[in-house]
Amino acid sequence: MKNTVKLICPVCKLPLKRDGKSYICEKKHSFDVARQGYLNLLLVQNKHSLNPGDTADMLNARRRFLDSGKYLPICKSVSEALKKYSCAPEPVVIDVGCGEGYYTSLIKKNCCGVYAGVDISKDGVRMACSRNKEILWLVATAAALPIETGSADAVIAMFSLMLPDEYARVLRHGGCVIEVTVGNDHLRELKEIIYDEVFVQDKHPSPCTEIFEEIECSEHKYKITLDNEELKALLMMTPHFWRIHKERREKLEATESLELTVHYWLRAAVKR
Ligand SMILES: C[S@@+](CC[C@H](N)C(=O)[O-])C[C@H]1O[C@@H](n2cnc3c(N)ncnc32)[C@H](O)[C@@H]1O
Numbered sequence: 001m002k003n004t005v006k007l008i009c010p011v012c013k014l015p016l017k018r019d020g021k022s023y024i025c026e027k028k029h030s031f032d033v034a035r036q037g038y039l040n041l042l043l044v045q046n047k048h049s050l051n052p053g054d055t056a057d058m059l060n061a062r063r064r065f066l067d068s069g070k071y072l073p074i075c076k077s078v079s080e081a082l083k084k085y086s087c088a089p090e091p092v093v094i095d096v097g098c099g100e101g102y103y104t105s106l107i108k109k110n111c112c113g114v115y116a117g118v119d120i121s122k123d124g125v126r127m128a129c130s131r132n133k134e135i136l137w138l139v140a141t142a143a144a145l146p147i148e149t150g151s152a153d154a155v156i157a158m159f160s161l162m163l164p165d166e167y168a169r170v171l172r173h174g175g176c177v178i179e180v181t182v183g184n185d186h187l188r189e190l191k192e193i194i195y196d197e198v199f200v201q202d203k204h205p206s207p208c209t210e211i212f213e214e215i216e217c218s219e220h221k222y223k224i225t226l227d228n229e230e231l232k233a234l235l236m237m238t239p240h241f242w243r244i245h246k247e248r249r250e251k252l253e254a255t256e257s258l259e260l261t262v263h264y265w266l267r268a269a270v271k272r
Contacts, residue, residue: 003090005116005136006148010041015148036129038137041146042120053121054237059100061236063127066102068233070224074158074264075103077220078178079110081268082154085176085215086113091153094118094170096142097160101128104135107156118145145170154178168211171271177212183219183263190234190260193252194244212269221263228256 007016009025016023016031023039024030033039054062065071082093091113095104098117105128108115116136119125125139140146142161147170155167158180167177184200191198226234235241235252244252 003088003092003114005092005094005114006151007039007041007136007138007146008148010043010046010140010144010146016146034126036126037133038125038129038139040122040139042122042139042141046141046144047120051122053119053124054099056123058237058241059121059124059127061233063100063102065230065233065237066100068226068230070226070230071262072106073220073222074180074262075106075110077218077266078103078156078158078180079107081178081216081266082107082111082156082176085178085268085270086111086154087174088113088153090114092116092151093154093156094145094147094152095156095158096145096163096167097157098128098137099124101125101131101135101137103156103158104128105131108132108135113153116147118142142166164209164211168271173271175271176215177269177271179267179269181265181267183221183265185221185261185263187234187238188261188263189258190231190252191240193255193258194240194248211272213272214267214269216266216268218266219263220266221261223259224262225257225259228253231255231258 009016009029011029012027014025016025022030022032093113093115095117098104098119101117104117117128118138118140120141122139125137128137142163149169150172152170153175155177162179
């Protein structure tokens with residue numbers, strides 16, 4: 001039988017089954033599939049604002065930037081890790097904080113399997129639907145994933161939240177979590193233009209909890225050259241956009257091209 005992502009009701013945690021254009025649990029809690037194809041399983045009490053997550057402007061900028069291919073090497077390293085560590089022939093993969101779906105859809109193309117992309121931003125998930133119709137796109141919180149306990153082979157968290165207990169809950173024993181986080185030098189040249197002083201935080205990934213056994217912690221660095229449009233898109237998709245002074249923004253908007261460092265950590269761990 002074909003593998004599927006096993007959903008649970010966000011209200012009562014009983015299994016959700018597809019019934020036409022809805023998903024329904026035994027207690028008759030019902031959730032309609034949206035016209036674009038996604039399923040909204042985010043309960044009002046789990047929303048911290050009217051429109052949680054990235055804004056539409058940030059998401060559009062993210063899509064423009066990611067489609068330039070400048071972060072393709074990141075996608076390749078996650079795909080390789082997934083092939084290496086998720087031993088199932090057709091793994092069930094949950095991408096938590098999937099945003100507008102760039103990585104989820106490319107990773108699915110690179111590796112086989114059954115995928116769900118989860119994000120708290122409805123705008124993000126709505127955009128993600130246009131990337132790949134075979135992926136189950138869900139509006140939900142990472143803190144209470146609407147996924148059956150022990151049913152997933154892999155969880156991916158790319159520049160997203162790391163919630164070890166919840167990710168361990170949805171993973172089967174031997175399932176893996178693959179996390180990508182930014183390194184200290186990530187976009188350093190851009191920060192040097194934006195800020196008077198760049199504070200170096202220790203961005204080394206936090207140690208594994210006792211639930212997981214770390215199997216890879218690798219550091220990756222490469223250079224990219226951005227043209228003016230890519231630079232503006234990158235700026236808009238990051239939190240720096242909200243902190244930048246007018247003069248610095250004008251300086252960046254007039255910059256024709258800029259070489260930047262991409263620096264990230266990939267950590268893979270297996271559920272014990
Ligand atoms: C920096 S973005 C990364 C998006 C995507 N993984 C990428 O790299 O393009 C972080 C994402 O996490 C989502 N997010 C924030 N809090 C969340 C939560 N509690 N549950 C699910 N997603 C969340 C945001 O809406 C946003 O899309």
